[in-house]
Amino acid sequence: MPAPLSDHNLILDTDSYKSSHYLQYPGGTTRLFSYLESRGGKYPTTRFFGLQYILDQYLTRRVTAEMVEEARTLIEAHGEPFPYDGWMRVVNVHGGKLPLEIRAVPEGTNVPIHNILMSCTNTDPELPWLVGWFETMLMRVWYPTTVCTQSHAIREIIKEALDKTSDRAAEELPFKLHDFGSRGVSSRESAGLGGLAHLVNFQGSDTLEALRVARNHYGADIAGYSIPAAEHSTITSWGKEHEVEAYRNMVRTFGKPGGIYAVVSDSYDLKHAINVHWGETLKKEVIESGATLVVRPDSGDPPAMVRLAVKALAAKYGTTVNKKGYQVLNHVRVIQGDGINEDTIRQILQNLLIDGFSAENVAFGMGGALLQKVDRDTQRFAYKASAGLIDGAYRGIYKDPVTDPGKRSKDGVLDLVLEDGRMTTRAYYTFDTDFPGSLMRTVYKDGELTVRDTLDDIRARA
Template sequence: MTNFILATDSYKQSHFLQYPPEARAISAYVEARPNPFSDRLIFFGLQPYLIGMLGTPVTAADVDEAEAVCAAHGEPFNRAGWDAIVTRHGGMLPLEIRALPEGTVAPAGVPLVEVVNTDPAMPWLTTFVETALLRAVWYPTTVATLSARCRAIIRAGLERTSDDPEGQLPFKLHDFGARGVSSGESAGLGGMAHLVCFQGTDTMEALAAARRWYGAEMAGFSIPAAEHSTMTSWGRARETAAYANMLDRFDGPGKIVAVVSDSYDLDHAVSGIWGEALREKVLTRQGVLVVRPDSGDPVETPARTVEALWARFGGSVNAKGFRVLDPHVRVIQGDGMNLDSIARLIDRLIGKGFAIDNIAFGMGGGLLQSTTRDTLRFAMKADAMQDDAGIWHDVSKSPATDPGKGSKAGRQAVVRGADGRLEARRLDACAPGEDLMTPVWRNGELLVRHDFEAVRARAALW
């Protein structure tokens, strides 16, 4: 969608007729309300919206198109308002946006963003942007939060079993989600959100997004890997030759290659081909072979694969007393992985005496497509209205049928409480400089630009 005026819900086209006549400014905040998925989140994704969407001026052609659409669609159209944005503001929306620093780990229920119009003739504009703004923020924030929850589970397993948990962690969860999302834009935003917490990805749109919006020269990494077509094209009779070709083509110091090994019979591939016919070839290489099961029970199958590789290749026992496969072989499980199955697979391997060094995990659509706005219960709500005398009045909702949907009254701030946790506070109750939400955008100008490594550093406090 390239016409900003149409990047909203239809009913918002009529809202310029609905605010009180004395309204001069509307303030509204964005938060993730308390929810069953996570009591905290990683705030991420506002900057692409600011630069890519709000940074694109509304044109006279956009206004003409939107007017025609609304007329045919059955909605009134604020021609005077949008013409004024084009002529008086050069097409830039007269808004000020305050926000927490991206990458901030915040409790649910804490405001993340607050928006207010700066042109007193346009109080309707603040909530007009709700649809596109929420869409821009809830999705990458939720994916980053899901990724962080996975990271916490994996870190716990590594800390219990690995001699180098922090060195192992960045590449323990790999993003395979590009084909499982609804659009290339989703792949870029969601894949980039995953890279806030990890460095492994096969979603190349995520690399472009991190480079474009956050200046990351290279935010993620991958390795050569087989898929079923490149293995089965050799035919079942030449399965060993197909595997040998992978070993020959992608060898070298520090090189890693992943080979899907369940095209026909995973157990035979692991024990009979990798562990027998090609065993010496694997052990005399300079690089690492990663065996990938891709079917069967997502916990039992990879655990069995690790055990079979140990039986054929052996390994060592680390300082924590857990078995680590010979450094020439590892396993990745990318089928059926989610928070629950990752935790169960880690428990299964630990129960068998294996360090989590032996395995990496992959997620696809479950990482980038399984969440919704309701996962973290994201919402944008008006909190105050300024009248023609310059006085701010509290605005909020408090539905008797669902108190959990009540909203905050008064312009919002975020402060660090006595216990160090972030908490919401009224802006008019804050001392100067106490509010952690700072202006990031005003009337078409980006005031703060976050770089990707700074975002990662803040998110690491999870």
């Protein structure tokens, strides 16, 4: 059996062909500048998030001689040349710290598409190819940024409905979209980083991994909250004939004054569960408990099932008309966690408005559609070189394919600034600039984080 490879060798976290690029740049190249942008996509703005985690988790590690030897052995056997002398320079001259400078917009900032979000350049003129080597790793910020962007867009949809129909919009909004996505993602890291991206915008989550990432990398004690909730196994294990006893157990166990708990209620017959079990048999206990019961329909067409549940619960528990003229259920609420996406949320909220119910009656649980049904092209992310210093002279670097003008890349040493109240990308045609009026910050330099935001900082900014 071959010797196992290290899980922590950051040299190996790149694409194979990157290892040949040090031989491909023009002779005399001493500096490269690359940038990250969203070239368009589903949303008109991008809410930047997650770079601090990537830098803290990976790029603050020191490169060792052992890492270099391991990488050379693997990459050369793999069929690629390897810049051994360059990597040993990182070890011997820089103490294993990467001679890179990374600038970025503050996390949580909402930036119009087609603008720079992050830049990377080398600080050692002998090692310009490092800027491209870490494209693969740095590009992965597309994932938490896209989750954060989508979550924020849905937040705005829910906020609009609450503002129109609720007296308690500010209190209700943080808990209206709950993350159910941990089991539907590809890895533990995706759950943690994607789950935390959602928590920039909301405070409800069942993804514990997001809380771990928040505490370890963003200084958050408790990043989000959950409530006791039933799943189908905890209800159906009582047997169909004892379904009401399963519900009664939930009421008696979790029905404390001021509490809140959720019970999936479609295991057999949702209408019967609401109209008979919840609406008659257990109604008195639910009311006298002083807690809020959240009924969860979990099958069928989401807009239709939520409409059914809200109307049936209103008939059994009654409603109170708020100051904005919309009905609020007494003692109970509804959460829909199946088939939830941006479109079904819009439809459910529209139905509530048409029927005269406040949006505060319903919360949403979102799983795969929140954390997994996104990709790099959702916002068309690109990381491209845009400037170089070659034989001591500045040179713009860009591509402009005739076959796809939308892929023309920017050239220049780029920055993000405000011009006439609008964010815009400014290009300098020299490396000799201190970026006056910049909206970006140096967040990483020569192996160290230079800025460390807390989740509270990011939420306040967002």
